[in-house]
Each structure stands twice: as C-alpha cells, then as structure tokens.
Amino acid sequence: VEDDVAGRDLAGRRVVVSAGGTREPIDPVRFIGNRSSGRQGVELARAARARGAHVTLVAANLAPDVAAQVPGAGLGEVVAVETTAQLREAVRAAAASADVVVMAAAVADFRPVHAPGAKIKKVPGRGPEPIALVENPDVLAELAHDRLRAGQVVVGFAAETGDADGSVLDHGRAKARRKGADLLVVNAVGEGRGFGVDANDVTVVDGAGEVVVTASGSKRAVADAVWDVVARLAADRAD
Ligand code: CTP
Numbered sequence: 001v002e003d004d005v006a007g008r009d010l011a012g013r014r015v016v017v018s019a020g021g022t023r024e025p026i027d028p029v030r031f032i033g034n035r036s037s038g039r040q041g042v043e044l045a046r047a048a049r050a051r052g053a054h055v056t057l058v059a060a061n062l063a064p065d066v067a068a069q070v071p072g073a074g075l076g077e078v079v080a081v082e083t084t085a086q087l088r089e090a091v092r093a094a095a096a097s098a099d100v101v102v103m104a105a106a107v108a109d110f111r112p113v114h115a116p117g118a119k120i121k122k123v124p125g126r127g128p129e130p131i132a133l134v135e136n137p138d139v140l141a142e143l144a145h146d147r148l149r150a151g152q153v154v155v156g157f158a159a160e161t162g163d164a165d166g167s168v169l170d171h172g173r174a175k176a177r178r179k180g181a182d183l184l185v186v187n188a189v190g191e192g193r194g195f196g197v198d199a200n201d202v203t204v205v206d207g208a209g210e211v212v213v214t215a216s217g218s219k220r221a222v223a224d225a226v227w228d229v230v231a232r233l234a235a236d237r238a239d
C-alpha cells in the first residue's frame, strides 16, 4: 500500500509514463543502448499511483533492481518494450486516452539502418564494417505536436551536461522551446549525478523555457514535485 502524503490530486486522471532506455539491435546479440536505469520513471509512476492516477508504465529495459520493484508498485498496466519503435507504439496507444504523458525514458536517438538476422562475425586482421545509423522519430516532439487527446499535458525529461555552448539550464531551456512540450524536467548528469543513483536535482521549465520550479532530493521527492506542477496544470485544463 502506498502512502498518501501528497493527497489524491491525480484521482481519476489517466497518465502514461515511459521509463528506462531503448535499445536498437545491431545484430541478434548486440545493441546500441544507454545507461538509463528507469529509476526516475518508475518513481514517477509509483507517485502518480499513490496520488490516485490510473497509470500505464511503458518500461524499456529497466535495470534489474528497478524492474524488481515494479510488480509490487501497484501500477495499472506495465508494457515492456525494447526498441524506440516499440516504445513509440506503446506510448501513443496509451496516450490516446491519457490526460498526462511523461516521457522519462532515455530514447535512443539513432538506430542501425540494417540489423542482420545472423550474428556479425569478425574477420581477423580486417577491421569492422562501419555501422550505418538513421535517426529515430522524436516521440516527445510528436506527442507535443499531435496532441492525441484534448487538454493533454505532455512532459519531457532532459539529461544534460554543460559544455562550451552553455550550462545545463541553457541547454534545457533551448530544448524546451524546441520540443513543444508543456513542461521539461531538466537534470544534470555525469560525474555521479543522475544515472543509477537515487538523488536528483531538477529544474522544471515550461514550453517557453521559463523556470517553473526546482526540486532536489530522492527520485521519489523529485517525482512528487513534478506531479505537483502537472496536477495543477491538468486541473486548470479540465476547468
Ligand atoms: N525523446 C523522445 N524521442 C527521441 C529522443 C528523445 O521522445 N527520439 C524524449 C525523451 O524521452 C525526453 C526528451 O525527449 O523526454 C529529451 O530527450 P533528450 O535525449 O534530452 O533530447 P534530444 O532531443 O534527443 O537531444 P540530445 O540528445 O541531442 O540532447
């Protein structure tokens, strides 16, 4: 049984949360993937459930310890996916009847053009063939553009490192304006932050890149801070 500290401000709402990281096959035994554990996404799903939402979790390759928490999490539905194409189909199917979609999954940006049905063999002394890649669809940008349901709140996540072109927040604000989502949750990754660890520091920005709220603490605390904002927005739109 989940505790109920945040109240039931998502009661009756249908939410979709994607979590984990997609993997794109190179051949039957290899893939291109990323380090996302799915921890933040699963915490978002559990927090939404505790606040009364009906939750569909689209789970892409969760870390084993995170996956172990899912059956006991009291979620509505869990759809396991592997690739970006599968995640896109599952998210869009559930989003058609959802009040809120949160894209917490780390989606592979590129996939191999061809994934042969047989294992790629090395030829000793001859280097590997290059792997040609093609860009994946941007699931979040599509959701923000298509608005599969009237009044739907669309939320993205952005894991950023600062670089010569700007800070973590600079990149997050530019991304928010590019994506067209209602909210983007920006967090710093790398050097022991973000991936695989329980603590998180986030800045939530709106579609114009303006800061709405900052939150830090456990991934559950961050999840509840995100839902505080989303629940208010969803309630405004339902009026
Ligand atoms: N996302 C998505 N589909 C993709 C890539 C990303 O839906 N093909 C979503 C992620 O789930 C996340 C948000 O977009 O909610 C931001 O992902 P991110 O990787 O930070 O953004 P990109 O636009 O891919 O930019 P880049 O990786 O170059 O920083």
Ligand code: CA
Residues within 6 Å of the ligand: 107, 108, 109
């Ligand atoms: Ca990306």
